[in-house]
Amino acid sequence: MAFRSPLRKFDFFQKTVEDARIKTASGGLITLISSAIVLFVILLEWIQYRKVVVVPEIVVNPSHGERMEINFNVTFAKIPCQLLSVDVLDISGEFQQDVQHSVSKTRLSPEGKVISVDNLLLNDPENDQDPLNTTPEEKTCGDCYGAADFAPVDTPGCCNTCNAVREAYGRANWGIGDVDAFKQCKEEHFKENYEAQKVEGCNLAGQLFVNRMAGNFHIAPGRSSQNGINHIHDTRDFSKEKELHDMSHTIHHLSFGPPLDPSIAKENPLDNMVKKTNIPDYRYEYFIKCVSHQFIPLKAGTGIIDTNRYAVTQHERPIHGGPEEKLPSHINHRGGVPGLWFHIDISPMRVIHRQIQGNTLGGFLTNVLSLLGGCVTLAAFIDRSLYEVKKLKKT
Incomplete structure (x- = not known):
C-alpha cells in the first residue's frame, strides 16, 4: 500500500x-x-x-500499657521445690509473690528422675478439702495464730491448711519456729514430708505476665515478703541444710513472648545455659535488655506476631562478698539473697520484620x-x- x-x-x-x-x-x-x-x-x-524476603525496619515503639509474657524453664539439681519461690517486681511497685497459678514445679530425685509434677504443697495433693473440715457442708475456720488479718483472700480470717498459716505469717513478716506448733501442719505431717524432700531437686517451668517496664523476676529460696521498699526472703529453712544445697542450675529456656517465624527465629541467649557451683549462698544475676519485635507476614490472613528479643550480660557472686575468684582485684559487696535474679530493662525501640515479595x-x-x-x-x-x-x- x-x-x-x-x-x-x-x-x-x-x-x-x-x-x-x-x-x-x-x-x-x-x-x-x-x-x-x-x-x-x-x-x-x-x-x-x-x-518471600523479610525486610527489617526500626521505629519507636508506639505501644503503651502492654503486658509482657515471660516463658521460662529452669532446673535446680540440689534445691527442693518447697524451698523455691518465683516472685516478680517492677518499678511501678507491682509485686507478684510466690507465683504458682501459671508455674509448674516438678520434684526431681537426686539422680534427676521425675518424682511428681505440681506436688507443691507438703499436704496431700489428692485431697482438696480442708483438713479441719469434717464434711464439705460443715466447714471449720482454722486458727491463724495471730495472723488472721493476713489470712488467704478466699478464706478471710481463717487458715485451714498449713500452707495458709505459713502464707499468713509471710505476709505479716513474722518468723516461724517449729511448724508442729500449728495444728494444721502437724496433722498434715509437714515436718516429716519436708525431711523426706530436702535432698531432692526441682524443675520450674511456666509463664509470667508482667508490665512492660523495668523490673525483675527471681527464683530464690525461702518465703518472700515485701516490707515497704525492701524485698525479704525468709531463708532460715534453706540455711539449716546448707550442706545439702547449692545454686547450680540449668536454664533450659527463657523467652519474652511467643516464638517468631522460623525464617527469622534465632536461639535465645540463655537457652541451655548451665551454671555449676558448690556454694549454697550464691547469687546469679542476669541483666536483660528487651527489644520489641513484630513480624508482619505476607499473607493477609495470617496473624501478626508481637514478641521480644533480648541481649544479656551476667554476674555472679557469693552473698558474703569478697574478691572475685577469676579477678581478685574486684571486690564483691556483701549482702543480698541467694538465687537467680533476672533484671529486665525495656528498649523504647521496636524492630519490625515485614515479609514482602x-x-x-x-x-x-x-x-x-x-x-x-x-x-x-x-x-x-x-x-x-x-x-x-x-x-x-x-x-
Whole structure:
C-alpha cells in the first residue's frame, strides 16, 4: 500500500536476503551457549520473583500499657521445690509473690528422675478439702495464730491448711519456729514430708505476665515478703541444710513472648545455659535488655506476631562478698539473697520484620527483557568477531 512507503526510512531492523546469510559452526555453538545462559538466568529471576524476603525496619515503639509474657524453664539439681519461690517486681511497685497459678514445679530425685509434677504443697495433693473440715457442708475456720488479718483472700480470717498459716505469717513478716506448733501442719505431717524432700531437686517451668517496664523476676529460696521498699526472703529453712544445697542450675529456656517465624527465629541467649557451683549462698544475676519485635507476614490472613528479643550480660557472686575468684582485684559487696535474679530493662525501640515479595511482576518482566536484549547483543558481537577473524586468516 502507498502509505507504507514513507515508513520504510524509519526501519532500523533492516532485512537481508535469505541466500545472503551464512551459517557457521561457531555461530551454532554460541547460540546454544547463549540460549542455555538465558534460560538459567530466567529461572533465577523466576525464583527471585517467587521468593518471600523479610525486610527489617526500626521505629519507636508506639505501644503503651502492654503486658509482657515471660516463658521460662529452669532446673535446680540440689534445691527442693518447697524451698523455691518465683516472685516478680517492677518499678511501678507491682509485686507478684510466690507465683504458682501459671508455674509448674516438678520434684526431681537426686539422680534427676521425675518424682511428681505440681506436688507443691507438703499436704496431700489428692485431697482438696480442708483438713479441719469434717464434711464439705460443715466447714471449720482454722486458727491463724495471730495472723488472721493476713489470712488467704478466699478464706478471710481463717487458715485451714498449713500452707495458709505459713502464707499468713509471710505476709505479716513474722518468723516461724517449729511448724508442729500449728495444728494444721502437724496433722498434715509437714515436718516429716519436708525431711523426706530436702535432698531432692526441682524443675520450674511456666509463664509470667508482667508490665512492660523495668523490673525483675527471681527464683530464690525461702518465703518472700515485701516490707515497704525492701524485698525479704525468709531463708532460715534453706540455711539449716546448707550442706545439702547449692545454686547450680540449668536454664533450659527463657523467652519474652511467643516464638517468631522460623525464617527469622534465632536461639535465645540463655537457652541451655548451665551454671555449676558448690556454694549454697550464691547469687546469679542476669541483666536483660528487651527489644520489641513484630513480624508482619505476607499473607493477609495470617496473624501478626508481637514478641521480644533480648541481649544479656551476667554476674555472679557469693552473698558474703569478697574478691572475685577469676579477678581478685574486684571486690564483691556483701549482702543480698541467694538465687537467680533476672533484671529486665525495656528498649523504647521496636524492630519490625515485614515479609514482602522478592520482586514485582513488572520488575521480573523488565529483568527478563533486559537479559534477552543483552545476551542477544553480546552473542551477536562475539559471533561477528569470530567470523571476521576467520575471514582474515583465509586471506
